[in-house]
Amino acid sequence: MPVFKTPFNGYSVKFSPFYENQLAVATSQNFGILGNGRLHILQLGPIITERIAFDTSDGVYDICWSESHDSVIVAAIADGSLKIYDLSLPPTANPIRSLHEHARECHGVDFNTVRKDSFLSASWDDTVKLWTVDRPASVRTLKEHAYCVYSVAWNPRHADVFASASGDCTARIWDVREPGSTMILPAHEFEILSCDWNKYDDCIIATASVDKSIKVWDVRNYRVPVAVLNGHGYAVRKVKFSPHRGSLIASCSYDMTICLWDYMLEDALIGSHDHHTEFAVGVDMSVLVEGLLASTGWDELVYVWQHGTDPRAS
Amino acid sequence: MAATGDAPPSSAGQNPPDPGVSQAMQPSLADHQVTKVDAVKESSPTSVFVNSEPIREDQVENAVKFLSHPKVRGSPVIYRRSFLEKKGLTKEEIDEAFRRVPDPSPPVATTQPVVTNSDEQIKASSNAQQQPPAQNLQSTSVIPASSVPKKGRFTQFHWSHVLFALGFFTASGAGTAVLFKNAIIPRLKLWIRKVVLEEEKEEGMLKKNDKRSIEEEAAAAAKAAAIAAADVARASQEMLIATNEEKRFFEELISTLNVQVREMKSMSNSIKKLEEGQSISRRIIVDEQDYQRVSLTSSQLPYTNGKANNDSHSARSLSPPAYVEPSVGVQSKSYGEIMDMIQNGENPFNIRDVNDASSNPDQPVLNPRSEPRPKPWGFSRSQNSSTNVLDTQESGNISSYRLPDKQLNGDDPVPWWQRQNPRITEIESDNDQKSGPSNRLGIERPVQHSWVPPQPPPVAMLEAAAAIRQPKKRPYQKEEMTDDQSLARAPDVTDELQRITKISESGGFVDTDGEYSQVSSTEIQKEDNGSYL
Numbered sequence: 001m002p003v004f005k006t007p008f009n010g011y012s013v014k015f016s017p018f019y020e021n022q023l024a025v026a027t028s029q030n031f032g033i034l035g036n037g038r039l040h041i042l043q044l045g046p047i048i049t050e051r052i053a054f055d056t057s058d059g060v061y062d063i064c065w066s067e068s069h070d071s072v073i074v075a076a077i078a079d080g081s082l083k084i085y086d087l088s089l090p091p092t093a094n095p096i097r098s099l100h101e102h103a104r105e106c107h108g109v110d111f112n113t114v115r116k117d118s119f120l121s122a123s124w125d126d127t128v129k130l131w132t133v134d135r136p137a138s139v140r141t142l143k144e145h146a147y148c149v150y151s152v153a154w155n156p157r158h159a160d161v162f163a164s165a166s167g168d169c170t171a172r173i174w175d176v177r178e179p180g181s182t183m184i185l186p187a188h189e190f191e192i193l194s195c196d197w198n199k200y201d202d203c204i205i206a207t208a209s210v211d212k213s214i215k216v217w218d219v220r221n222y223r224v225p226v227a228v229l230n231g232h233g234y235a236v237r238k239v240k241f242s243p244h245r246g247s248l249i250a251s252c253s254y255d256m257t258i259c260l261w262d263y264m265l266e267d268a269l270i271g272s273h274d275h276h277t278e279f280a281v282g283v284d285m286s287v288l289v290e291g292l293l294a295s296t297g298w299d300e301l302v303y304v305w306q307h308g309t310d311p312r313a314s
Numbered sequence: 315m316a317a318t319g320d321a322p323p324s325s326a327g328q329n330p331p332d333p334g335v336s337q338a339m340q341p342s343l344a345d346h347q348v349t350k351v352d353a354v355k356e357s358s359p360t361s362v363f364v365n366s367e368p369i370r371e372d373q374v375e376n377a378v379k380f381l382s383h384p385k386v387r388g389s390p391v392i393y394r395r396s397f398l399e400k401k402g403l404t405k406e407e408i409d410e411a412f413r414r415v416p417d418p419s420p421p422v423a424t425t426q427p428v429v430t431n432s433d434e435q436i437k438a439s440s441n442a443q444q445q446p447p448a449q450n451l452q453s454t455s456v457i458p459a460s461s462v463p464k465k466g467r468f469t470q471f472h473w474s475h476v477l478f479a480l481g482f483f484t485a486s487g488a489g490t491a492v493l494f495k496n497a498i499i500p501r502l503k504l505w506i507r508k509v510v511l512e513e514e515k516e517e518g519m520l521k522k523n524d525k526r527s528i529e530e531e532a533a534a535a536a537k538a539a540a541i542a543a544a545d546v547a548r549a550s551q552e553m554l555i556a557t558n559e560e561k562r563f564f565e566e567l568i569s570t571l572n573v574q575v576r577e578m579k580s581m582s583n584s585i586k587k588l589e590e591g592q593s594i595s596r597r598i599i600v601d602e603q604d605y606q607r608v609s610l611t612s613s614q615l616p617y618t619n620g621k622a623n624n625d626s627h628s629a630r631s632l633s634p635p636a637y638v639e640p641s642v643g644v645q646s647k648s649y650g651e652i653m654d655m656i657q658n659g660e661n662p663f664n665i666r667d668v669n670d671a672s673s674n675p676d677q678p679v680l681n682p683r684s685e686p687r688p689k690p691w692g693f694s695r696s697q698n699s700s701t702n703v704l705d706t707q708e709s710g711n712i713s714s715y716r717l718p719d720k721q722l723n724g725d726d727p728v729p730w731w732q733r734q735n736p737r738i739t740e741i742e743s744d745n746d747q748k749s750g751p752s753n754r755l756g757i758e759r760p761v762q763h764s765w766v767p768p769q770p771p772p773v774a775m776l777e778a779a780a781a782i783r784q785p786k787k788r789p790y791q792k793e794e795m796t797d798d799q800s801l802a803r804a805p806d807v808t809d810e811l812q813r814i815t816k817i818s819e820s821g822g823f824v825d826t827d828g829e830y831s832q833v834s835s836t837e838i839q840k841e842d843n844g845s846y847l
């Protein structure tokens with residue numbers, strides 16, 4: 001599939017969990033420092049076309065599709081708000097919600113895939129907030145990190161458990177039924193930018209850090225990592241477990257590459273793509289189409305390709 | 315890697331909501347009570363996501379030592395906790411350490427050390443006088459200096475201790491020297507006497523006796539002095555080691571605190587500058603001096619060149635994602651241009667005003683047009699029902715959906731809420747077959763949310779408690795839900811119907827508080843016209 005060029009710098013990509021050929025891209029003007037943002041909904045096919053785009057006053061840092069409504073998407077905005085869009089409504093009716101509670105930039109969102117009713121937001125104001133689509137205010141605010149929270153991820157099996165990754169160099173496991181975090185993983189010596197759960201083993205979690213490594217942990221024995229994946233030349237911005245193969249991990253980094261790993265192997269790095277010419281900041285693997293990958297970066301390009309093929313080939 | 319079966323194996327129910335909440339959902343969940351109860355029993359005591367390690371005493375002791383440090387006392391609690399967490403202590407261990415340190419204000423963020431305890435324990439010795447007054451207040455847990463060196467505890471009486479040791483050393487050395495001299499001299503004389511033995515044997519005998527007694531005394535004294543010297547040497551060595559350890563701990567903390575101070579200074583600078591004029595503050599120099607962290611600590615700015623630090627709509631403020639030296643090639647050129655522009659106070663001219671506010675905060679979330687797709691790894695609750703009731707509507711919409719332009723202009727004379735009926739019954743029958751306890755909203759009206767969190771402990775979560783107890787106040791609330799809530803969920807159609815009836819009865823006007831307006835409710839009606847076939 002060829003490339004799609006966005007007017008602004010890309011920040012995140014997410015495949016729709018309902019439609020195989022639908023992709024959302026979060027972009028921000030001026031590298032996300034200052035300026036507007038835009039949320040693109042793309043239609044995949046022999047060429048990538050834009051179905052619709054929404055403009056925002058501030059950059060869009062992350063997006064997540066609703067798991068219960070096929071046309072609802074949540075966007076994390078750099079002014080600290082969360083905006084919910086319903087694609088089945090006309091553009092003038094969108095966004096259907098604007099939830100502004102965070103005091104700082106909102107950097108990550110994740111939707112619950114088990115109960116499909118709630119989502120989390122991670123913000124630079126050190127808090128994680130739990131929301132449901134129908135409520136105008138957050139349900140819970142979880143404030144324990146000592147620095148920016150960059151990423152949250154729901155456990156794919158347990159509806160109440162999630163993990164958060166923060167700039168205070170710890171990752172925390174939470175249970176929404178408990179008042180605070182249930183586990184603290186001092187995973188790295190530097191800031192942790194992303195975390196994700198293994199979809200096939202609900203006790204395995206991967207953390208990606210500024211120290212250029214990805215560490216895979218088993219929460220049952222969290223003092224020692226299961227695997228340490230080195231190979232990136234700069235900070236690893238995002239890590240994602242494959243929805244189809246339990247040990248496959250995709251990662252993107254400021255070294256402008258997308259890498260694929262199998263952490264069960266001795267030589268974990270199984271693939272590397274350097275199609276981006278700027279920071280690669282977003283990567284996603286499709287849940288509906290096995291092996292379909294998408295990535296975006298500050299070079300304002302979105303690539304979609306099948307695992308094993310060259311992203312630049314059309 | 316297939317899913318392992320070590321976690322709660324029940325595939326249907328995982329960690330259902332609290333029993334208190336589930337009561338409201340029982341009518342719809344009656345089928346799955348058993349599996350859910352099992353899951354609850356299994357998950358709570360054996361949750362894998364909780365620390366099950368016992369408290370490690372050595373870690374707690376180290377933490378206590380750390381927390382007893384005067385400089386640590388002056389730092390905010392959150393930073394103390396963060397430091398200990400980074401060292402790998404669990405929550406229980408950290409709490410235990412806070413409990414042991416005689417500072418009666420552990421979990422609340424405070425920077426004031428308590429003084430009362432310390433006053434009692436301050437000694438009037440010269441040691442206390444040597445310390446600056448601030449430290450006096452904090453020398454609570456100090457054990458008398460003389461017994462400290464053996465245990466290796468950090469004390470305030472550092473210097474006096476050294477002096478004491480030095481004095482002891484000197485004295486013992488001098489004594490040893492003197493006694494040794496006295497021992498040598500008799501020996502010399504003895505030797506001389508031996509040479510002239512025959513002539514002065516008797517006198518030599520007498521003298522030897524005297525000297526022997528003197529000798530013995532001298533030897534004993536020398537031994538004692540040597541033992542004392544050895545003790546002192548050992549003690550001072552232990553003390554040195556302890557001091558080094560504390561120094562290291564201390565240095566780490568100091569640098570962290572310095573970092574925080576720097577950040578605060580820079581923030582106050584930026585605030586000052588903001589107040590002065592419009593110019594955005596100059597970039598803050600990235601400092602890479604931290605003991606272990608690259609230029610990414612809290613006081614550092616992102617990107618290579620640092621950042622402006624306005625709040626609100628201006629450039630990102632201080633603590634953005636941490637970036638290591640990025641590629642200096644293509645990216646830095648335009649990136650650098652933008653940074654320069656911002657630092658010079660100009661806004662990049664390509665920004666425009668976008669009104670992205672929610673035009674209609676009550677816009678109800680419409681029913682989804684298709685079923686949630688099953689996940690390849692399972693565990694998703696919506697897989698069960700395979701009813702295809704809705705498929706007929708969406709036969710053409712699976713792979714791509716059109717904006718509902720065509721459907722918006724329903725031009726049949728039937729009121730749209732009557733038209734809904736066939737679909738409603740379909741969905742209702744659909745609901746009965748579905749599992750997914752909280753996937754759909756409970757049919758019960760009072761349950762306004764598909765998922766209500768369990769009652770949080772009273773201490774924290776005031777906001778959540780408030781939110782739970784006062785979701786939204788509406789004049790007509792006691793009978794029905796509000797607009798957006800009522801239309802929030804697909805199966806919540808009975809409520810919808812009631813609300814619709816209510817609206818139509820009241821002539822399309824629902825009196826709500828400021829947020830909602832008459833227009834909005836009619837808009838809702840119109841929208842629903844289009845979305846429901």
